[in-house]
Amino acid sequence: MTDVSTSNGVAIRTPWRPRWLAVVGIAAVVTTALTVWLGLWVTPPDEVQGNLARLLYIHPAVATVALYWAGGVALLGSLLYLWPRTRAFFWDRLAASAVEVGAVFSALTLVTGSLWGRPVWGVWWTWDARLTSTALLLLLELGYLALRRVPADPQIRARRCAVAAILIAIDVPIVHFSVDWWNTLHQSGTILDPGFNLHVHGSMLWTMLLSFVAFTLIFVWLLAMRYRIEVLQDAVGDQELEVSLSERWNEDAELVGVGGSGGAVDGDEVRGP
Amino acid sequence: MLHDAVLVAGKDLRIEARSRVALWQVVPFAILVLVLLAFAIGPDQASLRHAAPGIFWVALLFSTVLAIQRSVAVESGEGTRDGLRLSGIDPAGIFLGKAAAIGLQLLALQLILWAGVTFLFDVRVHVIWLAVVACLLATVGLACAGVLYGALSAGLRVRDTLLPLLVLPVLAPVLLAGSKVWQAALDGNVSSGTQWLKILVPFAVVYLVVGIVLYGPLQEAA
Numbered sequence A: 001m002t003d004v005s006t007s008n009g010v011a012i013r014t015p016w017r018p019r020w021l022a023v024v025g026i027a028a029v030v031t032t033a034l035t036v037w038l039g040l041w042v043t044p045p046d047e048v049q050g051n052l053a054r055l056l057y058i059h060p061a062v063a064t065v066a067l068y069w070a071g072g073v074a075l076l077g078s079l080l081y082l083w084p085r086t087r088a089f090f091w092d093r094l095a096a097s098a099v100e101v102g103a104v105f106s107a108l109t110l111v112t113g114s115l116w117g118r119p120v121w122g123v124w125w126t127w128d129a130r131l132t133s134t135a136l137l138l139l140l141e142l143g144y145l146a147l148r149r150v151p152a153d154p155q156i157r158a159r160r161c162a163v164a165a166i167l168i169a170i171d172v173p174i175v176h177f178s179v180d181w182w183n184t185l186h187q188s189g190t191i192l193d194p195g196f197n198l199h200v201h202g203s204m205l206w207t208m209l210l211s212f213v214a215f216t217l218i219f220v221w222l223l224a225m226r227y228r229i230e231v232l233q234d235a236v237g238d239q240e241l242e243v244s245l246s247e248r249w250n251e252d253a254e255l256v257g258v259g260g261s262g263g264a265v266d267g268d269e270v271r272g273p
Numbered sequence B: 001m002l003h004d005a006v007l008v009a010g011k012d013l014r015i016e017a018r019s020r021v022a023l024w025q026v027v028p029f030a031i032l033v034l035v036l037l038a039f040a041i042g043p044d045q046a047s048l049r050h051a052a053p054g055i056f057w058v059a060l061l062f063s064t065v066l067a068i069q070r071s072v073a074v075e076s077g078e079g080t081r082d083g084l085r086l087s088g089i090d091p092a093g094i095f096l097g098k099a100a101a102i103g104l105q106l107l108a109l110q111l112i113l114w115a116g117v118t119f120l121f122d123v124r125v126h127v128i129w130l131a132v133v134a135c136l137l138a139t140v141g142l143a144c145a146g147v148l149y150g151a152l153s154a155g156l157r158v159r160d161t162l163l164p165l166l167v168l169p170v171l172a173p174v175l176l177a178g179s180k181v182w183q184a185a186l187d188g189n190v191s192s193g194t195q196w197l198k199i200l201v202p203f204a205v206v207y208l209v210v211g212i213v214l215y216g217p218l219q220e221a222a
Helices: A019-041 A053-057 A059-081 A088-120 A131-149 A153-180 A203-257 B004-017 B021-041 B044-074 B080-086 B089-121 B126-153 B159-187 B191-222
Strands: A001-005 A011-013
Touching: A019 A053, A019 A203, A053 A059, A053 A088, A053 A203, A059 A088, A059 A131, A059 A153, A059 A203, A088 A131, A088 A153, A088 A203, A088 B089, A131 A153, A131 B044, A153 B126, A153 B159, A153 B191, A203 B044, B004 B021, B021 B044, B021 B089, B044 B089, B044 B126, B089 B126, B089 B191, B126 B159, B126 B191, B159 B191
Parallel strands: none
Antiparallel strands: A001 A011
């Protein structure tokens, strides 16, 4: 463990940095580099879409992380925080971290989808079902993050955010179905069609599967780092409060020491830092 | 629980009847949205008639946000929420009561908006029962989701800016389905309309059940 100094000179001990996290980070870098190499140099261009198909090695994996991994962790963390037997700040911090990382991945899903849509559909944005529901998901996540930033007692904030995350999780399928019926343009499943027949073959398939591993590892690493920052932020908050209190006590003690006329302060009641 | 709900709904509606905030602020606001959206679309009668279902539902959604804010505001006085909690009323009863009060106000508002779109945009609803069923189902959904999100933002200093951000994306399916049912009701296309009721029914049921279950924990967090 090492010490970290904050802007006002408060020293806090850095918590929780397990060795496996470094292993995950290195594995994420290696798999991402491999995906880039395979995706840009080894795999051939697509028969129909040419080089555009290379977005296949980013977009589906990013979307999977945004919707399933981040959403799943956020929902699980929130449910376990609300459940009295498993209530611990660990779950609250984990859920909040998952929503924040999830929001980044949702935004990336929209950007990469849009980059692909421009040459293929001819427009940056189209009101198709998956784009629209992903955009709504991002807005719901931003709402959660805004709620999270409102200053409140940690327990109250945790409970409020847990309920908000569960409400979002309930809303997402309804949003998805409604938008799906509203307008559908997007291709159906990327790798498997409803009959579970493979559409992607050979080196392209392996590269795509590797991209799922790479982005999952990146997600795990980001989630753990974000969780660590949550812990540090709480620690800083606690320590700053202690420092402020002790400074206040010192002021009172100095006033009494000088023999200040503030008779309201009884020397016996003044506590040292 | 139902007795408690009636008590809470009666209290909220009495406050509204005496303060007349809904009548003098929410209703004019809803009509204002109708007029402003008509300005944005242009004076062409055919375009306005085509956009009328969407305009009706957007006006309703924005007004719902105001109604929720009002419902939260009546509990924001010094110790009012604590008083309600200490009164021994079942949290589910409070939830249902507040939802019923908002729901009744929204129903009255929809009647006014219906008259508004008929008068301003010259639309005629051909399948009246379809439009009425959509309004009733949407009212349950909007009121229940609204009360839940109102409770989530209650007690926060930034609740007035936070609530629309939280609640409007959640209410988006009601806007989509409501507009489509109304379009079908205007065109006389019953089968297309009933298809869209399949979104409004689960929305209403899910938020009703979730509200009954989660309002208790939420109240403690406010």
